[in-house]
Amino acid sequence: MPKHLTKSFFNRSVHEVAPDLIGVTLLVNGVGGRLVEVEAYHHTEPAAHSFGGQTERNAVMFGPAGYAYVYHSYGIHWCLNFVCEPKGSAAAVLIRAIEPTAGVAAMRRRRGVADERLLCSGPGRLCQALGVTRAHNGLALDQPPFELFARQGEVEVVAGPRIGLTKAVELPWRYGAKGSRFLSKPFKR
DNA sequence: TGCCCGATTAACT
DNA sequence: GTTAATCGGGCAA
Numbered sequence: 001m002p003k004h005l006t007k008s009f010f011n012r013s014v015h016e017v018a019p020d021l022i023g024v025t026l027l028v029n030g031v032g033g034r035l036v037e038v039e040a041y042h043h044t045e046p047a048a049h050s051f052g053g054q055t056e057r058n059a060v061m062f063g064p065a066g067y068a069y070v071y072h073s074y075g076i077h078w079c080l081n082f083v084c085e086p087k088g089s090a091a092a093v094l095i096r097a098i099e100p101t102a103g104v105a106a107m108r109r110r111r112g113v114a115d116e117r118l119l120c121s122g123p124g125r126l127c128q129a130l131g132v133t134r135a136h137n138g139l140a141l142d143q144p145p146f147e148l149f150a151r152q153g154e155v156e157v158v159a160g161p162r163i164g165l166t167k168a169v170e171l172p173w174r175y176g177a178k179g180s181r182f183l184s185k186p187f188k189r
Numbered sequence: 190t191g192c193c194c195g196a197t198t199a200a201c202t
Numbered sequence: 203g204t205t206a207a208t209c210g211g212g213c214a215a
Contacts, residue, residue, distance in 0.1 A: 039196070047196070049211095057211055074197050075208030081196085094196055124197050164196055 005148040007066025007141070014040040014084045014091040019159070019175045021082070021093060023151030028130040029144075031103030033120065034151075035095060036180040039162045040173040041081070043090035047168040050090035060138045061090045068146065070127070070137040077124030080132050082141060096163070096174075097121045099182040100129070122184040158187045 005024065010017055018040040026032045043050035049058045049071065060069040061083055069081040069092050081092040098120045100107055107119045107129035120126040127133070141148055156178040161169060163185060176183050 041196075049196075052212095055212070071196085072210060074195060075210075077197050079196065096196090122197070162196075166195080 003150050004142060005150055007064070009148075010065035010082060010084045010141070011086060012065075012084065014042055014093055015173075017082075017084045018093045018173070019157045021095075022157045022175055022177050023153075023155035025101065025147075025149040025151070026095070026098060026130075027102055027147040027149075028132060028136075029103075030147075031106050031130055032147075033098040033101040034177075035097075036099050036177040036182050037095075037097035037184060038175050039094040039096055040175070041092050041094060045168045045171060047162070047165045047171075048090070048092075050092075054090070058090070061092050063087055063138075066141050068132075068136050068139050068141055070132060070134055072134065073124065078127040078133050079123040080127050080130075080136070094123060095126060096123050097176075097180075097182055097184045098126055099177075099180060106131075117182060121182050160187045 018038050021035050021038050024035050026035055041048040050061045054062045064087040065084050067083045069083055071079055073079050080095045083092050085091040100119050111119055111129050119129045157175055158178045159172050160174045161172055162174045176187055
């Protein structure tokens with residue numbers, strides 16, 4: 001049986017946690033799947049919301065590790081992050097894509113698409129499919145409605161530049177499961 | 190109080 | 203390849 005991840009899993013450098021999250025199973029109210037794509041953010045680089053200090057929106061990022069940070073993007077989409085590192089570090093991992101394994105029917109209903117690859121292949125799509133909204137901002141990741149299970153077996157992780165940014169584009173802080181068909185965009189090589 | 194912009198997506202040409 | 207949709211945060215006035 002796989003075991004639940006606890007807050008201590010996240011209380012490390014984002015660059016250790018991010019690749020370790022690939023292959024982990026995420027459920028929200030019993031709906032979810034395996035993480036196949038994430039991106040790391042840290043307050044010392046300008047692309048992060050936490051860059052420039054604490055504000056009302058990013059307050060959760062400045063809190064302790066193991067909590068969900070949810071923000072609204074382009075007025076349309078919700079994006080889900082996991083807060084990492086000891087309190088005050090303001091580091092987080094953006095969940096960009098999962099491979100659906102549980103509650104696929106519910107995802108299809110929420111997304112209104114038939115193709116399984118389009119259910120969760122992108123941060124906004126993933127949140128719509130799992131029903132994640134502002135109501136989840138600041139919730140603990142080791143308590144309902146969240147459930148995180150350690151991965152089973154080996155996973156090959158590849159890294160590359162992040163997506164959709166206008167700042168610090170060159171940092172290779174995107175991590176994904178090699179060869180997965182559920183990535184928002186393929187990795188080079 | 191107002192104005193600009195974004196860690197996106199889908200529907201166009 | 204290009205672009206509209208759409209809203210809350212952050213900052214200037």
